[in-house]
Amino acid sequence: MIAIIRKGTEEEKIISVSDMLAESGFTVNRFKNDGTDILSVEGETDMLACFDIVEKVIDVRERCRLSSRADHPDSTVIDIGGVKIGDGSFAFIAGPCSVESEEQIITIARAVKNAGAVMLRGGAFKPRTSPYSFQGIGEQGLKLLSAAKKETGLPTVSEITDISLIEYYEDVDMLQVGARNMQNFELLRELGKTDKYILLKRGFSATVDELLMSAEYIMAGGNSKVILCERGIRTFENSARNTFDVSSIAVLKNRTHLPVIADPSHAAGLASFVRPLTFAACAAGADGAMIEVHNDPVHALCDGIQAITPEEFESAVRVSANIRKAVSEG
Ligand code: PEP
Ligand code: MN
Numbered sequence: 001m002i003a004i005i006r007k008g009t010e011e012e013k014i015i016s017v018s019d020m021l022a023e024s025g026f027t028v029n030r031f032k033n034d035g036t037d038i039l040s041v042e043g044e045t046d047m048l049a050c051f052d053i054v055e056k057v058i059d060v061r062e063r064c065r066l067s068s069r070a071d072h073p074d075s076t077v078i079d080i081g082g083v084k085i086g087d088g089s090f091a092f093i094a095g096p097c098s099v100e101s102e103e104q105i106i107t108i109a110r111a112v113k114n115a116g117a118v119m120l121r122g123g124a125f126k127p128r129t130s131p132y133s134f135q136g137i138g139e140q141g142l143k144l145l146s147a148a149k150k151e152t153g154l155p156t157v158s159e160i161t162d163i164s165l166i167e168y169y170e171d172v173d174m175l176q177v178g179a180r181n182m183q184n185f186e187l188l189r190e191l192g193k194t195d196k197y198i199l200l201k202r203g204f205s206a207t208v209d210e211l212l213m214s215a216e217y218i219m220a221g222g223n224s225k226v227i228l229c230e231r232g233i234r235t236f237e238n239s240a241r242n243t244f245d246v247s248s249i250a251v252l253k254n255r256t257h258l259p260v261i262a263d264p265s266h267a268a269g270l271a272s273f274v275r276p277l278t279f280a281a282c283a284a285g286a287d288g289a290m291i292e293v294h295n296d297p298v299h300a301l302c303d304g305i306q307a308i309t310p311e312e313f314e315s316a317v318r319v320s321a322n323i324r325k326a327v328s329e330g
Pocket of ligand 1: 097123177178179180201231263266
C-alpha cells in the first residue's frame with residue numbers, strides 16, 4: 001500500500017504515523033516524490049486511510065497484480081533456450097548498438113561469447129532522437145543477427161519499434177521495447193499477444209511504478225515472459241548521458257518477481273563509465289547487464305562513444321563475478 005501524505009504535514013506527525021505502523025508489524029519505507037512525502041507500507045491494511053495526514057491511499061497490489069511480488073513471492077526465472085535470467089546469476093547480454101555488417105556482427109558476437117556473454121544484442125530498426133541520425137539497416141540487420149546467432153549459438157535481442165514489423169523478428173529470441181516506447185501502450189498490448197520474450201526498458205522520464213504498469217500491459221495480454229531494464233533516467237544532472245538510478249534496481253527486486261537487468265551503456269554515455277556502473281548494478285542485485293560492445297568503437301555508426309571493447313567487456317565480466325560472489329556470501 002502507498003500512502004500519499006498531505007503537503008505541509010509536520011515532520012513529527014509523519015514520524016509518529018510511520019512508527020505506529022512499524023510497531024503494528026508493518027515494514028514501512030519513506031520516499032519523497034516531487035516534494036510529496038510517501039509512505040510505502042508492505043502488507044494490506046485499512047488503517048492508512050484513517051490517518052488525517054494521509055491524503056490518498058493507493059493499493060499497489062491491485063494495480064500491479066501480475067508483476068507484483070506480493071502474489072508471486074518467488075522470483076521468476078526466464079529461460080531463453082537454456083540461458084537463464086533471474087536465477088541468482090549475473091547474465092551478460094552484449095553486442096553493438098546497431099548491426100552494421102556481417103563481418104562486424106559476427107566478429108563482435110564471437111568476441112563477446114568468448115568473454116562470457118550469454119546473449120547477443122544488436123539494433124536493426126533504430127528509433128533515433130533525430131530523423132537525420134543513422135536509423136539502422138532494418139530487415140537486413142535482423143538477417144545478419146540471425147547469422148551471428150547461428151555462428152555462435154547465442155540467443156539474440158533486438159529492438160522492435162512497431163508491431164507491423166513483427167514478421168521480421170521470427171528468429172529474434174527477445175524483443176526489446178526501448179525507452180522511447182515504454183508507454184506505447186498499443187505496442188505493449190500487441191506484444192502481450194505474442195509468445196516472445198520481452199525486454200522492457202524504463203523510459204527516461206518514467207517512474208518505477210510506471211515501468212511496472214507498462215509490464216502489466218504486456219502481462220495482461222497473456223505474455224509473462226518480461227524482463228525489466230534500468231537504463232538511466234533524465235535528471236538535472238548532466239555530467240553523464242543519463243542518471244543511472246541504481247536504487248530502482250533494489251526497489252524493483254523488492255516489488256516484482258520479474259527479472260531486472262541494467263543497461264549501463266545508455267546510462268553512462270561514455271565508455272569509461274560503463275564498467276563502474278555495471279559493478280554497481282551487480283552489487284545492487286540486478287540479474288544481469290546489457291552492454292554495448294564494439295570491435296571498432298571509433299568507427300561505429302551509432303553510440304560508439306559509449307561502446308566498450310571486447311577486452312574491456314571481458315574484464316567487466318570477470319570483476320562482476322567476484323562482486324556477485326562477495327554479495328551472495330555476505
Ligand atoms: C538501445 O538499446 O540501443 C537503445 C536505443 O536504448 P534506449 O531505448 O534505452 O535508449
Ligand atoms: Mn545504443
